[in-house]
Amino acid sequence: MTQRRLLVLDDEPEFCEYVRTVAEQEDYLVETIQDSRKFQELFESFDPTLIVLDLVMPDMDGIEIIRWLSSKERPIHVVLATGYDPRYAIMADKLAMGRSKNLKISPIAKPVRVDTLRRILQKTQQSGEETR
Numbered sequence: 001m002t003q004r005r006l007l008v009l010d011d012e013p014e015f016c017e018y019v020r021t022v023a024e025q026e027d028y029l030v031e032t033i034q035d036s037r038k039f040q041e042l043f044e045s046f047d048p049t050l051i052v053l054d055l056v057m058p059d060m061d062g063i064e065i066i067r068w069l070s071s072k073e074r075p076i077h078v079v080l081a082t083g084y085d086p087r088y089a090i091m092a093d094k095l096a097m098g099r100s101k102n103l104k105i106s107p108i109a110k111p112v113r114v115d116t117l118r119r120i121l122q123k124t125q126q127s128g129e130e131t132r
Contacts, residue, residue: 007048036060055082083110
């Protein structure tokens with residue numbers, strides 16, 4: 001079985017550590033980053049199977065990251081987390097669908113409950129086994 005690798009990009013360190021704790025219990029190898037400008041470099045070196053991405057960040061927002069991810073040739077699953085109006089996540093999903101067939105977006109509202117996060121991680125793990 002391939003090691004599941006989760007990359008978390010969020011400007012809130014507490015949220016990153018929360019996701020790390022839950023994901024490691026689901027057997028994910030986890031890297032977190034708060035600096036959206038350094039995300040691309042870490043993405044390339046870590047090669048995640050799943051990304052948890054904050055939609056609203058100070059330097060580069062989630063929409064810009066999604067645009068960049070949509071240029072990738074391999075399948076990428078992004079859990080898009082937002083504490084703002086959930087319509088932002090829906091717009092980001094539509095943007096991704098229009099730009100790439102390889103990019104799948106799953107929106108999630110903050111605050112994220114442990115059981116909800118576990119369910120998403122488990123579901124992504126199962127679907128990832130089918131595509132890799």
